[in-house]
Amino acid sequence: MSLLDVADLSVTFPTETERVAAVRGLNYHVDAGEVVALVGESGAGKSAGAMAVVGLLPEYAEVTGSVRLHGDELLGLSDQKMSRVRGKAIGTVFQDPMSALTPVYTVGDQIAEAIEVHNGSTTRRAARSRAIELLDLVGIAQPEQRARAFPHELSGGERQRVVIAIAIANDPDLLICDEPTTALDVTVQAQILDVLKTARDVTGAGVLIITHDLGVVAEFADRAIVMYAGRAVEVASVAQLYRDRRMPYTAGLLGSVPRLDAPQGARLVPIAGAPPSLAALPPGCTFAPRCPLAIDDCRLAEPDLITVGTNHTAACIRTEQVTGRSAAEIYGVSTTPNGGDRKETDPPVVLRVENLTKTYKLTKGVVLRRTVGEVRAVDGVSFELAQGRTLAIVGESGSGKSTTLHQILDLTAPQAGSIEVLGADVATLSSRARRALRGDMQVVFQDPVASLDPRLPVSEVLAEPLSANGFDKRRIDDRVSELLQIVGMRRADANRYPAEFSGGQKQRIGIARALALQPKILALDEPVSALDVSIQAGIINLLLDLQDRFGLAYLFVSHDLSVVKHLAHRVAVMFKGKIVEQGDGDQVFTDPRDEYTRKLLAAVPQPEPNRG
Amino acid sequence: MTEPVTTETATTARSGLDTHGFASRRTLVWRRFLRNKPAVVSLVLLVLFFVGCYALPPLLPYSYTDLDYYALQQPPSVDHWFGTNALGQDLLALTLRGMQKSMLIGVCVALIATVLAATVGAIAGYFGGWRDRRLMWLVDLLLVVPSFIVIAIVTPRLGSSDRVFWLILLFSVFGWMISSRIVRGMTMSLREREFVVAARYMGVPNWRIIVRHILPNVASLLIIDTTLNVGTAIIGETGLSFLGFGIQPPDVSLGTLIADGTNSATTFPWVFLFPAGVLVLIVLCTNLIGDGIRDALDPSARPLRRKRR
Numbered sequence: 001m002s003l004l005d006v007a008d009l010s011v012t013f014p015t016e017t018e019r020v021a022a023v024r025g026l027n028y029h030v031d032a033g034e035v036v037a038l039v040g041e042s043g044a045g046k047s048a049g050a051m052a053v054v055g056l057l058p059e060y061a062e063v064t065g066s067v068r069l070h071g072d073e074l075l076g077l078s079d080q081k082m083s084r085v086r087g088k089a090i091g092t093v094f095q096d097p098m099s100a101l102t103p104v105y106t107v108g109d110q111i112a113e114a115i116e117v118h119n120g121s122t123t124r125r126a127a128r129s130r131a132i133e134l135l136d137l138v139g140i141a142q143p144e145q146r147a148r149a150f151p152h153e154l155s156g157g158e159r160q161r162v163v164i165a166i167a168i169a170n171d172p173d174l175l176i177c178d179e180p181t182t183a184l185d186v187t188v189q190a191q192i193l194d195v196l197k198t199a200r201d202v203t204g205a206g207v208l209i210i211t212h213d214l215g216v217v218a219e220f221a222d223r224a225i226v227m228y229a230g231r232a233v234e235v236a237s238v239a240q241l242y243r244d245r246r247m248p249y250t251a252g253l254l255g256s257v258p259r260l261d262a263p264q265g266a267r268l269v270p271i272a273g274a275p276p277s278l279a280a281l282p283p284g285c286t287f288a289p290r291c292p293l294a295i296d297d298c299r300l301a302e303p304d305l306i307t308v309g310t311n312h313t314a315a316c317i318r319t320e321q322v323t324g325r326s327a328a329e330i331y332g333v334s335t336t337p338n339g340g341d342r343k344e345t346d347p348p349v350v351l352r353v354e355n356l357t358k359t360y361k362l363t364k365g366v367v368l369r370r371t372v373g374e375v376r377a378v379d380g381v382s383f384e385l386a387q388g389r390t391l392a393i394v395g396e397s398g399s400g401k402s403t404t405l406h407q408i409l410d411l412t413a414p415q416a417g418s419i420e421v422l423g424a425d426v427a428t429l430s431s432r433a434r435r436a437l438r439g440d441m442q443v444v445f446q447d448p449v450a451s452l453d454p455r456l457p458v459s460e461v462l463a464e465p466l467s468a469n470g471f472d473k474r475r476i477d478d479r480v481s482e483l484l485q486i487v488g489m490r491r492a493d494a495n496r497y498p499a500e501f502s503g504g505q506k507q508r509i510g511i512a513r514a515l516a517l518q519p520k521i522l523a524l525d526e527p528v529s530a531l532d533v534s535i536q537a538g539i540i541n542l543l544l545d546l547q548d549r550f551g552l553a554y555l556f557v558s559h560d561l562s563v564v565k566h567l568a569h570r571v572a573v574m575f576k577g578k579i580v581e582q583g584d585g586d587q588v589f590t591d592p593r594d595e596y597t598r599k600l601l602a603a604v605p606q607p608e609p610n611r612g
Numbered sequence: 613m614t615e616p617v618t619t620e621t622a623t624t625a626r627s628g629l630d631t632h633g634f635a636s637r638r639t640l641v642w643r644r645f646l647r648n649k650p651a652v653v654s655l656v657l658l659v660l661f662f663v664g665c666y667a668l669p670p671l672l673p674y675s676y677t678d679l680d681y682y683a684l685q686q687p688p689s690v691d692h693w694f695g696t697n698a699l700g701q702d703l704l705a706l707t708l709r710g711m712q713k714s715m716l717i718g719v720c721v722a723l724i725a726t727v728l729a730a731t732v733g734a735i736a737g738y739f740g741g742w743r744d745r746r747l748m749w750l751v752d753l754l755l756v757v758p759s760f761i762v763i764a765i766v767t768p769r770l771g772s773s774d775r776v777f778w779l780i781l782l783f784s785v786f787g788w789m790i791s792s793r794i795v796r797g798m799t800m801s802l803r804e805r806e807f808v809v810a811a812r813y814m815g816v817p818n819w820r821i822i823v824r825h826i827l828p829n830v831a832s833l834l835i836i837d838t839t840l841n842v843g844t845a846i847i848g849e850t851g852l853s854f855l856g857f858g859i860q861p862p863d864v865s866l867g868t869l870i871a872d873g874t875n876s877a878t879t880f881p882w883v884f885l886f887p888a889g890v891l892v893l894i895v896l897c898t899n900l901i902g903d904g905i906r907d908a909l910d911p912s913a914r915p916l917r918r919k920r921r
Binding site: 409435438439441442443445447450451452453454455456457459460463464465468469477480481494495497498499500510513516517 | 634635636637640805806807809810811813814815816817820824825828829831909910911912
């Protein structure tokens with residue numbers, strides 16, 4: 001008998017108009033000491049499939065099937081009885097450590113509370129000293145002092161360590177981790193995975209990890225369950241899955257992951273279309289509408305998981321077509337970089353930044369404000385961006401990369417240093433010239449939801465930069481339909497509101513808006529990090545195509561080194577406001593000079609198991 | 613609110629998606645509003661009321677000052693559709709006369725106060741700095757002035773001809789401060805949102821950002837504010853008139869009519885019920901219209917076309 005047995009689990013969210021089937025007949029088991037990953041894109045039902053185990057779904061969710069921990073049925077238990085299981089036999093690590101901790105209690109108290117709740121006999125003192133032990137275990141330095149810290153006084157990584165400490169406080173048998181590293185920086189992510197490994201070894205618990213990051217799966221998990229539209233579509237050991245995937249969806253998912261060993265300009269394999277609506281599923285295989293191998297039989301009935309190897313099952317009737325073929329072959333796309341015969345003449349420089357500095361004053365006191373110091377957010381940064389090229393600014397959160405970008409986009413005189421856009425020094429611009437220059441430099445933001453006004457239909461979103469720059473009605477309409485076509489959307493989409501589109505489509509609209517005025521420079525502020533991998537691949541390809549087509553210069557800000565590898569000609573690595581290394585993409589990635597760059601590169605989880 | 617709608621966009625409402633021009637926000641909002649039947653009915657009703665209370669009195673056999681000594685406190689009949697009061701005045705004529713005043717005051721006060729609140733709140737919140745400080749001083753100042761007493765002192769000194777105008781002005785001036793503070797707070801958080809930043813980087817002028825991005829996103833609040841203000845203003849005027857400061861006899865408003873009718877509400881209900889019913893209808897209509905506009909402006913509101921089978 002395994003530690004956790006989930007059989008025929010279904011989760012349905014009834015809404016006023018429709019019933020959303022988030023999980024449809026999911027079976028899995030977790031053994032003690034084993035790490036099982038639920039992998040899938042957003043909306044695949046992976047969170048619902050795991051949270052049903054701990055009973056943390058909203059009350060109106062309809063859950064059927066069976067969840068057995070050590071053979072005891074958990075479904076149908078009252079909330080009170082579940083509370084005795086949660087935190088005791090099952091520990092949970094959530095995605096966002098800031099909201100998982102109560103801001104008004106010290107972290108030591110919060111760990112101690114987790115212990116006291118489940119052990120009525122412990123004294124406060126014992127719980128406290130155990131809390132300090134746990135903090136030490138999860139790798140927090142000076143645990144006695146840090147136990148008295150409030151959550152906001154800790155860094156993101158330290159907070160996540162505290163959450164893990166709470167999760168393992170009562171020596172649980174099962175640890176459920178819901179995207180435990182998604183909200184964290186790359187280097188911190190690697191550390192947290194190490195802590196989780198330690199936690200598993202110390203407690204001997206089985207781990208169920210929910211993630212969309214195939215790199216994390218490869219680094220950490222033993223077995224993986226790939227989910228699509230509420231069902232498991234492929235189940236295999238991680239080594240098997242990466243070597244010999246049989247389901248076209250898994251192949252596409254792996255093919256769409258950007259890789260550190262790809263040359264600049266290499267295209268990815270996107271999966272066309274978007275996941276189906278879980279409220280109105282098409283008959284037959286749910287993946288068939290997006291599948292390049294779909295035949296008529298696929299649309300007749302939804303295939304069950306078929307055994308294709310030892311401990312390897314896939315829900316597909318065309319698995320033999322997948323074996324031994326690369327994702328690019330299956331999906332019929334070419335991944336080779338276009339325009340390899342790019343002429344080697346030096347293109348003109350369109351953006352030159354020299355010694356850019358931005359400091360924030362730290363003040364103290366309310367009535368008599370006095371400066372007690374300053375934070376150098378950007379500290380003497382210099383770089384050049386040539387036409388038709390991509391410069392990537394890489395760094396972790398707080399490195400000053402976004403501040404640099406917004407300083408440039410502001411087109412106002414910087415505190416120190418100079419910014420030169422298309423040969424014009426921004427400090428000397430008249431307001432009319434600044435207005436004109438804005439048309440040449442546009443921005444695409446990270447969050448496609450926040451960057452589009454929810455109350456404007458798409459046609460007006462795209463028309464806005466045009467009408468602000470004096471286009472007339474007819475030319476606006478022409479340009480809007482042209483733009484939609486450039487980013488691969490339909491004309492009819494223009495009359496809908498942003499909320500009606502998927503994340504990838506919203507980002508395409510954001511890119512179309514940035515292209516409206518035919519800019520020469522496009523500033524990309526983490527344009528793909530909020531998207532699912534298969535969608536992200538499409539956007540990366542689009543950006544590469546647009547650069548080839550219009551000769552755009554990209555100023556690309558990102559924390560994701562694999563994405564940078566695909567896009568960037570030159571890379572600048574930022575750390576604490578300074579550029580620690582700058583050079584050609586290939587050189588920085590293959591032969592990093594700086595210590596920090598090496599650390600950053602080593603921390604990137606790669607979708608290849610057992611590479612070390 | 614935005615640029616004028618050209619005929620080109622107006623035609624897209626007729627033939628759907630594949631015409632030449634793209635539907636503007638205005639067209640889409642209007643289409644969504646038209647789908648909301650209660651709101652459309654309310655709008656038609658309110659317009660009918662407005663037109664009726666000015667167009668109907670000349671056509672009636674009795675004016676609101678005429679006294680019919682042969683019909684004192686008569687229930688509704690063929691001669692007097694709404695009945696008569698103790699002086700033999702025709703209640704239909706009185707109600708229409710009262711509606712003229714009350715609707716004018718209610719609608720104008722609500723619109724002016726909300727426009728003031730939106731302007732001041734959006735400017736203070738969007739620009740910040742000295743504009744924010746000065747405008748908020750003004751708001752704080754107006755908040756501590758006892759408005760009811762000021763109105764009560766000012767109105768009796770005015771001639772009856774421009775009294776309605778002054779009532780509208782005073783009610784508006786004292787009615788916008790709290791909503792403007794809320795608008796300011798919402799604007800301050802909207803200002804940091806990426807779509808506003810994006811618009812700024814695209815070179816869209818500030819006033820255009822306020823009109824196109826900030827105001828539509830606080831529209832829900834503004835619309836609720838307006839519809840509530842209609843009722844508040846009518847009732848505020850009623851209170852003033854009741855105390856003898858607002859509309860003075862022989863002129864009437866819905867407020868004075870209701871005040872007169874309350875004494876005999878149980879014995880001669882029509883004296884009270886008709887003006888009160890009209891008041892309730894006006895407030896109800898404005899609320900339904902407000903709901904309709906809000907849902908039409910908010911794309912995340914449930915689609916009104918029911919798909920249920």
